[in-house]
Amino acid sequence: MAETREPVLQIEDLSVAYVTNTGLVHAVSDVNLTVHRGEIVGLVGESGSGKSTMAYTIMRLLRADAVVTKGRVRVLGQDVYALSEKELRAFRWSKMSMVFQSAMSALNPVMTVETQIVDTILAHRRDLSRQAARERAKELLDLVRIDRKHLQSYPHELSGGMRQRVVIAIAIALNPALVIMDEPTTALDVVVQRSILDEIRRIQEQVGFAILFVSHDFSLVAELASRVAIMYAGRIVELTPSHLLNLSERHHPYTEGLLKAIPQLTADEVTIQGIGGYPPDLQDLPPGCAFHPRCPYAVDVCRRVRPAQVRGGEKVLECHLFHEAEVKAHV
Amino acid sequence: MSDALATAQATALVDVRDLVVRFPIGRGRFIRPVDHVSFSLQPGEVLSLVGESGSGKSTIGKALVRMIEPSEGEIWVAGRDVAHIRGRELKAYRKDAQMVFQDPFGSLNPTRTIEQHLVFPVRKYRREGQGRVSDLIDELLAKVGLTPVSETRRKYPHELSGGQRQRVAIARALAVNPKFIVADEPISMLDVSIRAGILKLMNELREEMNIAFLYITHDLASARYIGNRIMVLYGGKVMETAPSPELIRRPAHPYTRLLFAATPGTRHQGPLPETSNRPPNLLEDRVGCPFADRCPLVSDVCRSQEPPLAEVAPGHYAACHHPG
Amino acid sequence: MTVAAIDVADQRAKRASRRRNSALRQFFRNPKALAGVVLFGMFLVVAIFAPAIAPYNPTSTAFGMLQPPSHEHWFGTTSLGQDVFSQFIWGTRTTLIVGVGAGLLSTVIAILIGVTAGYVGGVVDSILNALCNIFLVMPGLALLIIIESYVHNTTPYMNGLIIALTGWAWGARVMRSMAMTIASRDYIAAARLSGMSTFRIILFEIVPNMTSVIASNVMYACLAAVLAESGLAYLGFENVASTSWGTMLYWATQNSALMSGAWWWFVPPGLGIALLGTSFALMNFGIDQVTNPRLRTSRRRRQVEKLLRELRAQNGEVKADGRDARTGASD
Numbered sequence: 001m002a003e004t005r006e007p008v009l010q011i012e013d014l015s016v017a018y019v020t021n022t023g024l025v026h027a028v029s030d031v032n033l034t035v036h037r038g039e040i041v042g043l044v045g046e047s048g049s050g051k052s053t054m055a056y057t058i059m060r061l062l063r064a065d066a067v068v069t070k071g072r073v074r075v076l077g078q079d080v081y082a083l084s085e086k087e088l089r090a091f092r093w094s095k096m097s098m099v100f101q102s103a104m105s106a107l108n109p110v111m112t113v114e115t116q117i118v119d120t121i122l123a124h125r126r127d128l129s130r131q132a133a134r135e136r137a138k139e140l141l142d143l144v145r146i147d148r149k150h151l152q153s154y155p156h157e158l159s160g161g162m163r164q165r166v167v168i169a170i171a172i173a174l175n176p177a178l179v180i181m182d183e184p185t186t187a188l189d190v191v192v193q194r195s196i197l198d199e200i201r202r203i204q205e206q207v208g209f210a211i212l213f214v215s216h217d218f219s220l221v222a223e224l225a226s227r228v229a230i231m232y233a234g235r236i237v238e239l240t241p242s243h244l245l246n247l248s249e250r251h252h253p254y255t256e257g258l259l260k261a262i263p264q265l266t267a268d269e270v271t272i273q274g275i276g277g278y279p280p281d282l283q284d285l286p287p288g289c290a291f292h293p294r295c296p297y298a299v300d301v302c303r304r305v306r307p308a309q310v311r312g313g314e315k316v317l318e319c320h321l322f323h324e325a326e327v328k329a330h331v
Numbered sequence: 332m333s334d335a336l337a338t339a340q341a342t343a344l345v346d347v348r349d350l351v352v353r354f355p356i357g358r359g360r361f362i363r364p365v366d367h368v369s370f371s372l373q374p375g376e377v378l379s380l381v382g383e384s385g386s387g388k389s390t391i392g393k394a395l396v397r398m399i400e401p402s403e404g405e406i407w408v409a410g411r412d413v414a415h416i417r418g419r420e421l422k423a424y425r426k427d428a429q430m431v432f433q434d435p436f437g438s439l440n441p442t443r444t445i446e447q448h449l450v451f452p453v454r455k456y457r458r459e460g461q462g463r464v465s466d467l468i469d470e471l472l473a474k475v476g477l478t479p480v481s482e483t484r485r486k487y488p489h490e491l492s493g494g495q496r497q498r499v500a501i502a503r504a505l506a507v508n509p510k511f512i513v514a515d516e517p518i519s520m521l522d523v524s525i526r527a528g529i530l531k532l533m534n535e536l537r538e539e540m541n542i543a544f545l546y547i548t549h550d551l552a553s554a555r556y557i558g559n560r561i562m563v564l565y566g567g568k569v570m571e572t573a574p575s576p577e578l579i580r581r582p583a584h585p586y587t588r589l590l591f592a593a594t595p596g597t598r599h600q601g602p603l604p605e606t607s608n609r610p611p612n613l614l615e616d617r618v619g620c621p622f623a624d625r626c627p628l629v630s631d632v633c634r635s636q637e638p639p640l641a642e643v644a645p646g647h648y649a650a651c652h653h654p655g
Numbered sequence: 656m657t658v659a660a661i662d663v664a665d666q667r668a669k670r671a672s673r674r675r676n677s678a679l680r681q682f683f684r685n686p687k688a689l690a691g692v693v694l695f696g697m698f699l700v701v702a703i704f705a706p707a708i709a710p711y712n713p714t715s716t717a718f719g720m721l722q723p724p725s726h727e728h729w730f731g732t733t734s735l736g737q738d739v740f741s742q743f744i745w746g747t748r749t750t751l752i753v754g755v756g757a758g759l760l761s762t763v764i765a766i767l768i769g770v771t772a773g774y775v776g777g778v779v780d781s782i783l784n785a786l787c788n789i790f791l792v793m794p795g796l797a798l799l800i801i802i803e804s805y806v807h808n809t810t811p812y813m814n815g816l817i818i819a820l821t822g823w824a825w826g827a828r829v830m831r832s833m834a835m836t837i838a839s840r841d842y843i844a845a846a847r848l849s850g851m852s853t854f855r856i857i858l859f860e861i862v863p864n865m866t867s868v869i870a871s872n873v874m875y876a877c878l879a880a881v882l883a884e885s886g887l888a889y890l891g892f893e894n895v896a897s898t899s900w901g902t903m904l905y906w907a908t909q910n911s912a913l914m915s916g917a918w919w920w921f922v923p924p925g926l927g928i929a930l931l932g933t934s935f936a937l938m939n940f941g942i943d944q945v946t947n948p949r950l951r952t953s954r955r956r957r958q959v960e961k962l963l964r965e966l967r968a969q970n971g972e973v974k975a976d977g978r979d980a981r982t983g984a985s986d
Contacts, residue, residue: 046522047493161608189383190549194593194603216523219595261527263552265594267580270556274527278492398844425850438841442863452849503845 007074008177008210009035009058009096014071016050016057025282027053027066029234032309032316035178040204040211042225042242044218044258048279050234051214055182058212059098060088076177093124094174099181103163107155113141113166114151121173140169143203161192165199172207180212185220197224218245218258227314230255233280233290239316252319253295289320297321343371344409344510344543345395351403352390353615362613364390365401366567372511375541377533379558379575381551381590385611387567388547392513395545396428397421409510426456429504433516435496439488445472445499446484452506471502475532494525501532511543518553530557551594555579563587566611566621569640573647583649585626620652628653688941694934698927702748709744713737713898724919731919734910742903743923749899750931753815753884758877760819762826765872769830770857770865774838784831790824796886803892811884811899814892818883826872833868837861870942878935885928900924 016028028050035041045051056062058073060080073080075096083091100106108116117137121128141148144165155163164184171179181200185193201224204211215221221228222242229239230252238252245251247259257275264270277294286293292302299320307318352365365387372378382388394401397413406414413424432438439448449468457467469480475498477483488496497517504512514533518526534557536542548554554561555575562572563586571584582588585604592599605625612621619634620626626633632652640650682688701708711718716736724731730739772783798821803809809817837843838861846860862869887893888901895902907913907921 046524159608159610190551190595191383191589191593191603191605192608194595194599195608198602217595218523223595223598257524261524262596263527263530263556265552265555265579265591265597267576270552272527272530272556274531275524276528278495279522279525396848398848422850425848430845430848432841432845434841438845440842440846440860440864442866443860451846451851455850500845503849507849 006037007034008037008076009033009212010072010074010077011054011058012072012074014054014057014073015069016053016062017067017069018063019065019067020283023283026285027234027282028057030309031071031231031234031236033229033236033239035210035212037177038204038208038210039227040213040225042221042228043212043214043231044216044221044228045231046216046279048233048282049231050282051216051231052182053234054231055098055180055212055214058180059092059096061098089124093120093176095176096178096180097171097174097176099167099171099179099184101183102187103160103167104155104187106167107163109155112152112154113137113158116166117170117173120170124174136173140173143172143206144169144199159192160188161196164188164192164196168196168200168203172203172209175207176209178210178212180214182214183216184213186215186217193220200224219262229316230258233285234282235290235318236316237291237318239314241314244315250322252317253297253321254291257294257296289318342373343407344374344376345372345545346407347371347391347395347404348407349404350391350394350401350406352387352394352399353402361615363567363615364613365394366613367404368564368567368569370562370569370572372543372545374510374543375537376560377537377544377546377558379546379548379554379561380564381548381554381561382564383549385566385613386564388564389515390567391564392430392515392545392547396430396513397424398430426507427510429507429509429512431497431500431504431512431514431517434520435493435500436488436520438500439496441488443487444484445477445486445488445491448499448503449506452503456507467506471505472499474505474536475499475502476528477502492525493521494528497521497529498532501529501536505536505540505542509542511545513545513547515547516549517546519548519550526553533557551579551590552596563590567613568621568637569648569650570622571647571649571651572640573644577644577647581644581647581655583643583647583654584651585628585653585655586622588655589625620650682941682945685941685944687937687944691934691937691939691941694930695938698747698751698931698934701744702751705744705748709741711738711741713741713745714896721915721917723917730923731917733906733920734912734915734917739903739920739923742898743900743927745898746900746903746924747927749811749897750881750884750901750927753811753818753899754877754881754931756812757815757819757822757880757884758873758875760816761823761876761880762869762873764819764823765826765830765876766862766865766869768823769827770834770861772827773831773834774857774861775853776835776838780831783827787824787827787831790821791828793821795821795883799883799887800890800892803887809892810894811888811897811901814884814887815880818880818887822876822879822883826876829868829872830865833865834861837864867942867945871939874935874939874942878932878939881928881931881935885924900927 011031011033014028014031015026018025018027031054033041043051043054053062053066057068058075058080068081075091078091080091111119114134114137117140118130118133121133121136122130137151138148141151146162146165150158150162155166158166168184184200185196188196197220200211213221213225222245225242227239228242228245229236231237232254238255240251245259247256251259254275257273260273261275263272275294280290288304289295289298289302289307292298295302301320305320307320310317310322310324312324348369350365350368351363353361353363355361368387368391370378380388380391390399393399395406397416401414404414405412408424408427416424446468449471450464453464453467468484472478472480472483477495477498491499518529521529530553533544537544546554546557558575560572561575561578563570563584565586570586571578571582578587582591589604591597592603604627606627606629607625609624612624619636620638623629623633630652636652638650638652640648643649643654683692714737718728718732718736718738720732720736721734722728722732728738728740730743732738733742768783768787772780772787799817802817806813843856843860846856851860884899885901885904888897888899889904889908891905893899893902895905901924903924904921907917912918912920
């Protein structure tokens with residue numbers, strides 16, 4: 001799919017914090033990320049990385065106790081947090097939408113598939129007629145390759161894979177420019193997961209929307225996305241083209257750790273290596289680089305000073321071990 | 332049956348024969364989540380049980396530790412059939428077989444400290460005096476890598492991370508000095524960077540203490556990493572079983588090849604080798620191969636006759652009319 | 656105040672408060688719970704020190720009849736010449752013993768029956784559940800009245816016993832549901848696998864996880880018991896020589912206190928019942944809020960949020976009142 005350079009999502013210097021009884025929890029800090037039209041960008045991270053908070057921040061779906069403390073989120077040039085409630089409702093779903101983690105909790109168990117699609121369409125586009133919405137529902141099921149008879153089915157009557165495809169159909173109902181997918185395949189079996197990913201690729205090629213694919217699974221993301229951002233303790237520590245995501249390239253120590261932690265499916269002797277230590281406690285981050293307690297290459301400066309962001313073409317890196325020239329050479 | 336297989340059964344720590352588990356689903360009908368499964372486990376061996384939901388893998392694990400009672404079949408552990416034991420015999424069996432669960436957040440009691448989780452099994456099965464109990468708890472926690480031990484002991488589960496909780500669960504299983512442990516998807520809910528640590532811990536324990544593991548998973552890659560042998564399940568039946576490297580090098584069953592293609596990281600090109608995505612039929616009255624509905628190599632005999640588990644290479648068995 | 660400054664202050668507060676945040680302390684910090692505890696505490700003190708506080712013998716008819724409140728008789732006198740204040744003080748003791756005693760007893764029965772039914776399941780569950788349903792369906796007050804008419808002239812304590820023995824069913828239902836949920840957790844399976852007996856599992860693994868439900872049930876049961884006992888006494892189904900608030904109301908009605916304007920006779924016991932009941936309800940609120948963090952409100956949190964909102968408004972992103980403030984692409 002040819003990607004034009006027009007940005008559909010621009011995250012600029014974004015910081016998000018949760019207000020808790022024990023202090024501010026900095027879930028996202030100083031994030032810069034751009035997604036262009038028709039592009040698939042992956043966002044990878046583990047617990048405490050802030051990736052889900054990011055996804056919800058873009059959609060302006062944060063909980064009441066979360067606040068954007070800095071920065072901007074622009075979708076198609078529009079500052080999402082500058083919209084009024086009414087404008088937001090029209091903006092959401094027609095410009096950007098979301099596929100949530102668990103289809104079973106994203107779908108209303110007491111409404112048929114058709115009703116859910118139609119209701120979603122009409123909620124965000126009050127100018128459309130019910131008839132038009134129904135027509136669109138049929139088109140959508142065709143697009144995700146579900147038999148039209150299932151318009152009258154209830155979610156529990158569908159298999160896990162089908163439910164997830166319904167959720168995807170609802171997400172693209174109004175032809176948004178950006179679809180955020182938050183771990184859309186986590187709850188699915190491995191074979192169904194693969195077929196859903198194939199479906200996502202096929203539909204994306206056909207319709208042309210951009211995807212921000214959030215996941216903890218590196219291998220999944222690398223197959224689908226053209227660029228991958230790796231998050232740790234609320235920051236993007238590396239942004240790299242996915243074809244460079246292998247151990248023969250030099251990466252941020254965390255990325256390297258993740259790559260080494262995935263067991264390869266091979267008949268040869270397999271070695272895997274975890275990353276020592278524990279996931280970061282966002283309420284109690286260490287000074288300097290948040291990753292240094294677990295970094296096998298940490299040096300003195302890592303423990304004192306937070307690394308600056310270095311950018312070079314398609315790559316972004318936050319690590320003291322890399323000189324600017326090195327990063328820029330990797331284009 | 333080959334000599335090798337017979338010998339293996341004779342010396343096995345665990346020998347499961349023709350295990351069947353049936354559940355009623357109303358109106359006089361039954362499903363068979365486990366349908367005539369046989370396998371054996373040698374002391375200190377790791378057998379990886381691979382399958383998706385509906386394959387019966389978790390049910391087999393639960394039957395093996397007697398969380399549920401099998402409907403038919405025999406489970407021979409260290410010379411006696413535990414399939415239908417009750418009462419005191421069953422309580423005694425608890426010393427031999429333990430389980431580690433999938434969800435690190437649900438497998439520990441939120442109102443009890445780590446210490447309190449370990450006291451009961453240690454005291455009950457090791458019959459030690461008061462002082463020794465405390466030392467044994469320290470030993471267990473150190474063995475699973477939860478140092479500093481004195482700090483960890485007093486913590487509550489919510490103060491630990493997912494990986495740490497799973498280590499506590501393993502320590503609890505070790506507390507009774509079991510002969511084997513059933514690990515039901517022990518890493519699937521953990522962060523990727525933490526998983527390797529847990530797998531390595533299990534490997535160490537296997538070597539040091541000669542504990543056998545039944546490792547249940549849906550992920551072929553980790554099954555390969557930790558398992559000496561892999562057994563692939565579908566619809567309650569064994570589709571293929573072989574030593575791990577052999578299974579990965581030459582998968583004989585179409586379902587195994589489907590799992591391969593679907594596993595992330597294998598960079599499989601093209602469509603998946605399946606003809607439909609219907610879940611397996613677990614009803615008791617089904618005929619033929621359970622995979623027939625989805626198999627790209629299906630033929631008439633597949634739908635009418637259930638293929639037996641036959642040797643396709645030394646130590647390598649597949650239940651297929653058209654093995655690859 | 657900048658975000659950074661809030662942050663530093665929070666770090667300090669957080670280190671201090673981490674030690675203090677046990678459930679009990681949070682309970683006492685909750686304003687409603689505190690009010691309830693204080694109110695209940697007052698009644699408790701009165702009940703314990705009744706002999707020291709009450710100026711006269713409550714049954715003594717030595718005083719002037721139907722006297723309004725005065726210096727010698729704070730709550731006036733009855734039509735028989737008894738001191739209402741002394742009656743009220745001694746009545747506190749009776750009502751409290753009956754109310755709290757019956758509440759506790761009823762909760763214990765509910766736990767025994769409910770948890771056993773929920774955890775053991777099978778035939779035992781069916782039998783206990785049926786028993787529970789029978790007691791649920793029976794109209795409580797009518798049943799009590801029928802029992803009373805057989806037993807005749809019960810003391811308040813006997814009434815309390817009968818109330819407890821007939822009023823456990825609702826609590827048992829709740830306990831059963833909760834026990835069933837807990838029984839499905841993996842740590843219960845693990846407890847069974849470590850050879851623990853059913854009795855030990857119920858007592859040490861299940862019940863400790865139900866403390867909030869149990870505490871809540873105790874409050875509710877005590878409230879119901881107080882009202883039931885007072886109601887029975889008021890209707891005359893209690894030994895009329897006893898000194899409970901309900902009996903006071905009975906006598907007040909018998910002697911047409913309302914009509915003769917002797918408000919001092921029935922207002923204190925009536926208010927006493929209402930206030931005691933309210934104290935239980937308030938403590939119940941507190942328990943709810945502590946156990947369900949989402950119900951918790953925090954004054955400090957609201958302050959911080961307000962501050963952050965103002966900060967963002969200053970930076971020209973969103974107006975503090977959230978109304979239309981499209982800044983668009985102009986900045």
